[in-house]
Amino acid sequence: MEWIERLNSTIVYIEEHLTEEIDYEQLGRIACCSTFHFQRMFTYMAGIPLSEYIRKRKMSLAAVDLQGSDAKIIDIAGKYGYSSPTAFNRAFQSIHGIAPSAVKNEGVSVKSFPPITFKITVKGVEEMQYRIETKEAFRIVGASVPLYEDIEKNFTIIPSKWQEISVNGALQKLIGMMDMQPMGVLGVSTCNDTEPWKYYIAVAASGDKGEFEEYVVPAATWAIFAGEGTNQSIQELERRIVTEWLPTSGYEYGNAPDIEVYLNPDPQNAQYEVWIPVVKKQV
Numbered sequence: 001m002e003w004i005e006r007l008n009s010t011i012v013y014i015e016e017h018l019t020e021e022i023d024y025e026q027l028g029r030i031a032c033c034s035t036f037h038f039q040r041m042f043t044y045m046a047g048i049p050l051s052e053y054i055r056k057r058k059m060s061l062a063a064v065d066l067q068g069s070d071a072k073i074i075d076i077a078g079k080y081g082y083s084s085p086t087a088f089n090r091a092f093q094s095i096h097g098i099a100p101s102a103v104k105n106e107g108v109s110v111k112s113f114p115p116i117t118f119k120i121t122v123k124g125v126e127e128m129q130y131r132i133e134t135k136e137a138f139r140i141v142g143a144s145v146p147l148y149e150d151i152e153k154n155f156t157i158i159p160s161k162w163q164e165i166s167v168n169g170a171l172q173k174l175i176g177m178m179d180m181q182p183m184g185v186l187g188v189s190t191c192n193d194t195e196p197w198k199y200y201i202a203v204a205a206s207g208d209k210g211e212f213e214e215y216v217v218p219a220a221t222w223a224i225f226a227g228e229g230t231n232q233s234i235q236e237l238e239r240r241i242v243t244e245w246l247p248t249s250g251y252e253y254g255n256a257p258d259i260e261v262y263l264n265p266d267p268q269n270a271q272y273e274v275w276i277p278v279v280k281k282q283v
Contacts, residue, residue, distance in 0.1 A: 002281070003247050006031045007045065007118040010038070015115055018058055019079050024050075024149065025193055033253035036147065036191030041253075043151045044242040046116050051150060056113040059095040062088075063110040066103040073100045128245055132278070134221040140186060141209040142174055142202025147189060155235075158187070158199050165201055174212065180204035184273075187260035190215065220256035222275040223249070230268055234260065237274055251278035 010027045017023070027050075028035040042050045058080040065076050077088030092100045096110045103110055145161045147154050165171045175185065181204060188200040200215055223245075227237045246252070254277035264271040 003252060004118050007041070010042075011115055011117070014054060014057065018054070018061060019081070021081060022054055028193065034191050034193050034255065035149075036189070036193075036197055037253045037258075039149060039151055040238075041242050041246075044239045045118060049151050053116065055091060056095055057115065059092055060111065060113040062092060062100070063096060063103055063112075066100055067110075069104070076100070128225065128240060130223050130225045130245070132221060132223055135219065137216055137219045138180060138182075138204050139206065139214060139216050140188060140200060140202040141177060141205045141212045141214045142186070142188075142200045143170060144198040144200045144202075144213055144215075147191065147197035147199050154199070161199070161201060170212075171201070173210075174201070174203045174205075177205040177207060177210075177212075178203035180206055182259075182261050182273075184261040184263045187262070188215065188217065189258040191257060192255060217259070218256055220254055220277045221279065222254075222256075222259070223251060223278045225274045225276075226272070227274065228269070228271045230270070234270070234272060234274065241274065241276055246276075249278075250281055252281055253277060254279040 010030050013027060013030055014022060024035045024039070028038040031038045031041070033041070039050045042053070046053060048056075062076050062080055065071060065079070066073070073088070074085050077083075077085050080088070082088035082091065089100055092098075095113075096103070098108065098110070102108055143161065143165055145157050148157075162171075165174075171185070178184075183204070186200070186202045186204065188202055190196070190198045190200070198215075200213070202212075202215070223241075225237060225241060225245075227233060256277035258277065259273075259275035261273040261275065262270055263273070
């Protein structure tokens with residue numbers, strides 16, 4: 001329950017700072033994980049990206065402020081962190097479907113988005129097989145793209161990068177350089193708050209990196225889950241890990257990258273493993 005309590009504490013923090021700049025790093029500290037891991041957990045648990053949730057909460061309160069009030073729209077915009085009425089108007093219309101000025105009229109309908117509350121719920125009995133392994137640091141070489149706070153944006157950028165290196169021959173070059181464990185094409189999300197967020201398409205290799213980048217995956221303990229299917233099935237497995245396994249596992253996120261290990265890189269019938277960095281919860 002402590003894990004769920006931490007998530008609910010992040011909601012309290014958001015509510016207390018809706019008229020300020022929300023500090024994503026502080027949210028990660030409250031949840032005891034990196035900013036990246038928190039945002040991914042939030043998206044899977046809440047079914048909505050963190051940035052969109054915050055925007056909906058702000059616009060929900062802004063509508064209340066405008067109803068039957070003489071408040072100036074520019075003042076309400078500034079209250080919720082919008083530097084221009086134009087940006088505020090665009091955000092408001094994206095949520096409510098009407099301009100802020102229309103809300104001042106009686107009888108106009110707006111939407112209300114109450115704060116989220118996280119709870120543990122009992123779901124189906126579909127099993128999840130996993131193993132816990134502690135591994136020494138290992139070096140990878142490959143190509144990378146930046147990761148963004150907008151998780152949905154990453155779901156577009158990453159497949160495009162896979163397509164690019166498959167077409168230009170870089171993927172085959174990387175496969176030829178693979179000479180260390182784990183043996184497979186790797187998708188590595190570096191998401192520590194002290195380094196740039198990147199997603200590497202890479203292999204574990206000890207030789208010259210050539211035209212590619214290199215990164216050392218730190219020693220860590222991982223919960224490793226096996227799966228097969230399409231890219232969509234990988235995302236579904238990751239969602240189940242975060243929403244079903246992690247809350248009651250006795251573990252929490254560790255300070256290391258997330259790793260996808262593609263044992264068979266066929267995008268339509270892949271065999272893969274998802275590695276989630278974990279640490280044992282302190283009793």
